[in-house]
Amino acid sequence: KAGVTQTPRYLIKTRGQQVTLSCSPISGHRSVSWYQQTPGQGLQFLFEYFSETQRNKGNFPGRFSGRQFSNSRSEMNVSTLELGDSALYLCASSQGTVGEKLFFGSGTQLSVL
Amino acid sequence: AQTVTQSQPEMSVQEAETVTLSCTYDTSESDYYLFWYKQPPSRQMILVIRQEAYKQQNATENRFSVNFQKAAKSFSLKISDSQLGDAAMYFCAYGTNTGNQFYFGTGTSLTVIP
Numbered sequence: 001k002a003g004v005t006q007t008p009r010y011l012i013k014t015r016g017q018q019v020t021l022s023c024s025p026i027s028g029h030r031s032v033s034w035y036q037q038t039p040g041q042g043l044q045f046l047f048e049y050f051s052e053t054q055r056n057k058g059n060f061p062g063r064f065s066g067r068q069f070s071n072s073r074s075e076m077n078v079s080t081l082e083l084g085d086s087a088l089y090l091c092a093s094s095q096g097t098v099g100e101k102l103f104f105g106s107g108t109q110l111s112v113l
Numbered sequence: 114a115q116t117v118t119q120s121q122p123e124m125s126v127q128e129a130e131t132v133t134l135s136c137t138y139d140t141s142e143s144d145y146y147l148f149w150y151k152q153p154p155s156r157q158m159i160l161v162i163r164q165e166a167y168k169q170q171n172a173t174e175n176r177f178s179v180n181f182q183k184a185a186k187s188f189s190l191k192i193s194d195s196q197l198g199d200a201a202m203y204f205c206a207y208g209t210n211t212g213n214q215f216y217f218g219t220g221t222s223l224t225v226i227p
Contacts, residue, residue, distance in 0.1 A: 003157075031213050033213050033214075033215075035215075035217075040219060041219065042204065042217045042218055042219040042220055043204065043206075043215075043217035044217075045214050045215060045216070048212055048213050048214060050212075050213075055212050055213075056211075056212040056213070056214040058214070088156065090156075090158065092158070092213075094213055096213070098146075098208075098209075098210055098211065098212060098213065099145075099146035099165065099208050099210065100213075101148065101160045101163055102158075102160075102213065102215065104150075104157055104158035104159075105157065106155060106156050106157045107156050107157075
């Protein structure tokens, strides 16, 4: 079974631009979560999608948005990029049951110049 | 809001020895889930161990075991017979009972000395 796939692995953008990150979950998984990882801050929860609906949302500004498609693939969009958005963005998938383990991808490293 | 604290930014252990990583959390819920994840240089987070709060028995997975103290809100990870492959960043995480929203600590970087 293929694991969680995130594309692209690396991304360089400039301030004010927007970016879209993609995540393909493990086959059969209906829940996709997104996390932002920065040095010293650890992982911060962005949002979770389950069966195309946002089920949970973290404390991030509205510039961060996401969606999930009928095949469970998910995209995350960040508009009007700021320097502080530079981070590793991790996607995780699961079947969607509360408390079950998450399977993570290798992340997308975003650098904002 | 739930918070997870890992007070040891860095730890080191001699190969074949035992090391314990600390984690405390703050919550008002009675039902929740706790996890330890490992992140090697490849960046992919790997589950080490999972604990359900309603179970008093401490979880174990081969060389990995936890000391779960619910009243003290403490969840430490013990690694026995440490191996070079155990070197990584270790994250403690809290999972709610209302969805897959996890709260992570800031991590402990573990070095294994040959």
